[in-house]
Amino acid sequence: MKTDHSDQFASIDSVARGFASVDYIASPAIATSVYLGFHLEKPILIEGPAGVGKTELAKSMAELLGVPLIRMQCYEGLDESKALYEWKYGKQLLYTQLLKDKLGEMMQGAAGLADSMERLHAHDDLFFSQHFLEPRPLYQALHQENGCVLLIDEVDKSDPEFEAFLLEVLSDFQVSVPELGTIKAQVKPIVFLTSNNTREMSDALKRRCLHLHISFPEPALERRILERRVPGLSATLNRELVAFIQAVRQLDLKKLPSVSETIDWAKTLLLLNAEHLSLDLVRDTLNVFLKFEQDIATANEQMRELLQAARKEADLTYASHA
Amino acid sequence: MQATLEDFFKALRGSDLELHLNAQVDAARAVELVGWGDRATLKHALGTTLAKTSADRAVFDEAFDRFFRFDAFQQPGAQPSSPAKAGETASPDAGQPANPDSSKNEASQMGSGGAGGCRGRGGQALSQLLLSGDSAALAKRMQEAAREVGLTDIWFFTQKGFYTQKIQQAMGLESLDRDIAEAKRAGISVRAEALELARKRLFNEVRNFVERKLALYGTAPTRQLHDEFLQTQKLSNIENRDFERMHVIVRKMAKRLAERHAQRKKQRVRGQLDFRKTLRRNAAYGGILFETFWRTKVVDRPRVIAICDVSGSVRQYARFLLLFLYSLDEQMSGVRSYAFINHLVDISETFEHLPVEQAVDKVIHAVGGSGSDYGQTLLDIEEQLLDQIDRRTTILFLGDARNNRGEAHSEVMRMLHDRARRVIWLNPEPVSFWGLGDSEMKRYAPYCHIARECNSLKHLESTLDALLRTHAASA
Numbered sequence: 109m110k111t112d113h114s115d116q117f118a119s120i121d122s123v124a125r126g127f128a129s130v131d132y133i134a135s136p137a138i139a140t141s142v143y144l145g146f147h148l149e150k151p152i153l154i155e156g157p158a159g160v161g162k163t164e165l166a167k168s169m170a171e172l173l174g175v176p177l178i179r180m181q182c183y184e185g186l187d188e189s190k191a192l193y194e195w196k197y198g199k200q201l202l203y204t205q206l207l208k209d210k211l212g213e214m215m216q217g218a219a220g221l222a223d224s225m226e227r228l229h230a231h232d233d234l235f236f237s238q239h240f241l242e243p244r245p246l247y248q249a250l251h252q253e254n255g256c257v258l259l260i261d262e263v264d265k266s267d268p269e270f271e272a273f274l275l276e277v278l279s280d281f282q283v284s285v286p287e288l289g290t291i292k293a294q295v296k297p298i299v300f301l302t303s304n305n306t307r308e309m310s311d312a313l314k315r316r317c318l319h320l321h322i323s324f325p326e327p328a329l330e331r332r333i334l335e336r337r338v339p340g341l342s343a344t345l346n347r348e349l350v351a352f353i354q355a356v357r358q359l360d361l362k363k364l365p366s367v368s369e370t371i372d373w374a375k376t377l378l379l380l381n382a383e384h385l386s387l388d389l390v391r392d393t394l395n396v397f398l399k400f401e402q403d404i405a406t407a408n409e410q411m412r413e414l415l416q417a418a419r420k421e422a423d424l425t426y427a428s429h430a
Numbered sequence: 431m432q433a434t435l436e437d438f439f440k441a442l443r444g445s446d447l448e449l450h451l452n453a454q455v456d457a458a459r460a461v462e463l464v465g466w467g468d469r470a471t472l473k474h475a476l477g478t479t480l481a482k483t484s485a486d487r488a489v490f491d492e493a494f495d496r497f498f499r500f501d502a503f504q505q506p507g508a509q510p511s512s513p514a515k516a517g518e519t520a521s522p523d524a525g526q527p528a529n530p531d532s533s534k535n536e537a538s539q540m541g542s543g544g545a546g547g548c549r550g551r552g553g554q555a556l557s558q559l560l561l562s563g564d565s566a567a568l569a570k571r572m573q574e575a576a577r578e579v580g581l582t583d584i585w586f587f588t589q590k591g592f593y594t595q596k597i598q599q600a601m602g603l604e605s606l607d608r609d610i611a612e613a614k615r616a617g618i619s620v621r622a623e624a625l626e627l628a629r630k631r632l633f634n635e636v637r638n639f640v641e642r643k644l645a646l647y648g649t650a651p652t653r654q655l656h657d658e659f660l661q662t663q664k665l666s667n668i669e670n671r672d673f674e675r676m677h678v679i680v681r682k683m684a685k686r687l688a689e690r691h692a693q694r695k696k697q698r699v700r701g702q703l704d705f706r707k708t709l710r711r712n713a714a715y716g717g718i719l720f721e722t723f724w725r726t727k728v729v730d731r732p733r734v735i736a737i738c739d740v741s742g743s744v745r746q747y748a749r750f751l752l753l754f755l756y757s758l759d760e761q762m763s764g765v766r767s768y769a770f771i772n773h774l775v776d777i778s779e780t781f782e783h784l785p786v787e788q789a790v791d792k793v794i795h796a797v798g799g800s801g802s803d804y805g806q807t808l809l810d811i812e813e814q815l816l817d818q819i820d821r822r823t824t825i826l827f828l829g830d831a832r833n834n835r836g837e838a839h840s841e842v843m844r845m846l847h848d849r850a851r852r853v854i855w856l857n858p859e860p861v862s863f864w865g866l867g868d869s870e871m872k873r874y875a876p877y878c879h880i881a882r883e884c885n886s887l888k889h890l891e892s893t894l895d896a897l898l899r900t901h902a903a904s905a
Contacts, residue, residue, distance in 0.1 A: 136471065144464075144478060197715070315450050315453065318456070319487070320478055
């Protein structure tokens with residue numbers, strides 16, 4: 109993987125440009141981490157509030173490299189059989205039933221139990237071979253011929269046991285399956301882990317990863333993201349919208365609106381053919397980016413000031429650009 | 431460059447950031463990749479490899495800004511009275527003080543001073559340097575001298591004078607003094623005065639420099655020493671201002687213990703084959719047992735009833751006992767906490783909703799007073815809690831058992847002893863004081879599985895350890 113894409117990852121700037129070409133605007137911090145992760149062949153543990161583009165980063169990376177994205181969603185109770193591989197019990201059973209006659213034939217003429225066993229032993233690995241193996245995300249990721257981007261999503265939701273199991277994958281890109289031996293990655297995948305910090309990850313895991321914290325973007329960056337993601341949006345509305353969202357993030361809310369909400373809102377406003385933010389318009393569409401009744405009430409209370417501040421801010425940025 | 435990076439690691443440790451060896455290797459490789467050229471990129475690269483959590487990142491950012499700043503000398507024309515400002519001007523890619531190439535050049539330029547070594551070659555040149563006002567060269571000289579005397583090992587503020595002196599000497603103070611004396615003897619008072627002034631300025635600069643470095647490298651070892659002191663010190667001797675630090679230590683302790691015991695709990699989860707479930711599920715496969723189901727044991731949650739005396743006689747301890755209870759509550763589920771003076775008050779709720787400092791204050795304020803009555807409290811326990819106590823419950827008493835000559839009601843203790851899995855009594859008084867005066871400890875102790883003297887964090891830790899062990903065994 110390293111040799112195939114060396115030109116795209118020649119410098120931090122070229123990484124940022126590459127991401128821009130797949131419509132992901134990466135801040136310098138993100139570009140640096142990805143660049144280092146690529147060259148040091150280390151997984152990247154991404155933290156940050158929901159909706160700032162943690163998962164999106166992995167998707168864009170896959171698109172940029174032109175390799176498949178293999179996603180593993182973590183949850184409580186996730187174990188090896190769901191993450192790595194499982195035997196196809198049904199198929200094994202079906203085959204034994206179908207092959208009953210064949211087995212009978214094979215056993216014919218066997219003298220005694222020991223002899224029958226002996227004959228069976230010659231075939232015993234048949235039912236525990238690749239054909240009866242149900243590959244799960246991790247197994248798939250290690251078997252991709254051209255490499256892949258492996259996204260281990262919300263790793264903080266998994267159990268500590270599973271986290272320990274991941275360590276081998278993350279440091280050596282290999283796993284040990286009792287029946288098959290050690291499986292090593294053909295091409296080292298690029299691994300992203302995301303965490304929402306519902307619990308602290310173990311030191312061992314953190315040690316194996318680079319750490320990247322993605323926070324809410326700066327106004328300039330957010331405007332660029334909107335330009336990319338919502339192409340039809342007018343420049344004035346873009347400025348007002350971003351300024352408004354930035355102001356809302358200063359409020360004491362249960363769930364602050366993040367980039368994905370900004371994009372949703374921008375799309376909504378575009379659909380409504382809005383040119384400017386007006387009091388009524390914002391009131392009507394508030395529920396697009398605020399998800400709690402309580403938050404909406406809080407924002408409604410301070411709507412006038414927020415809107416004024418946003419307009420002022422937007423004018424300022426306009427002036428500074430012009 | 432390698433030396434600079436190593437110094438930076440040292441500074442990070444000074445800021446209490448845990449650095450693993452492979453993080454350091456990563457950082458070195460990252461620096462190789464991105465180079466020293468751009469300050470922002472360097473910061474991102476080092477940050478992503480060295481800081482492993484968002485909290486660490488904040489610490490890292492601060493340390494980075496402090497470390498990679500250019501320790502410039504003041505221009506001689508400027509006011510010598512405000513030398514501290516001199517270092518504030520951070521230039522973007524400066525701060526890599528000792529570039530090996532340029533220092534070599536410098537050495538060859540300054541060969542006139544005398545035989546090799548920083549001190550020797552500095553002699554003549556230091557007075558020249560000071561007079562010429564080449565602040566960059568002076569700053570570099572100071573950095574070199576600092577490295578020579580091993581300034582990164584600085585620990586205590588008392589070492590400030592020592593290191594200031596050493597650095598000045600390494601920079602060539604002796605020959606500067608000689609120059610001053612010579613100038614005086616020769617009667618060139620202007621030169622002598624200028625040199626005297628320069629010498630003072632040099633002293634100020636170096637001292638400020640050393641102070642900054644002390645802040646950078648010295649905090650962690652000092653704190654460690656302080657922590658050790660707090661751990662072994664009697665709880666009653668620890669002052670309130672250390673309360674926050676104590677909470678950090680206690681919490682660390684509790685976390686360490688929880689981690690140590692998590693392993694044991696996990697093993698218990700593995701059970702035997704759940705035969706009924708296996709049969710039922712495999713009915714679909716014609717009764718052939720393909721899928722197996724294992725019986726998993728429900729992990730027995732630690733059930734602790736903790737009862738804490740907060741009366742006047744244990745006032746000094748009460749805050750820390752409550753702190754301990756609070757940490758216990760954080761780490762283990764199923765802890766019910768009670769406080770008492772002469773009757774039982776449930777404080778679990780307070781602990782759940784308030785941060786530690788407020789919670790402890792509130793409890794002491796709400797319950798506190800003087801004249802503890804253990805007898806009445808035991809009766810309260812009998813009345814309110816007895817039905818909650820079964821063979822899985824651990825009861826933890828924290829108090830001195832000074833009953834103010836009231837009725838002891840040790841028969842309740844016996845009942846508790848019979849019903850509960852364990853009764854643990856932690857007494858802040860030394861064993862030799864038990865039973866003296868109005869202490870009822872001698873009467874209660876026979877009905878405790880463990881009765882211990884406990885008045886320092888070390889004691890608390892070993893008790894917590896024992897507590898968790900019991901729970902692992904009972905699971």
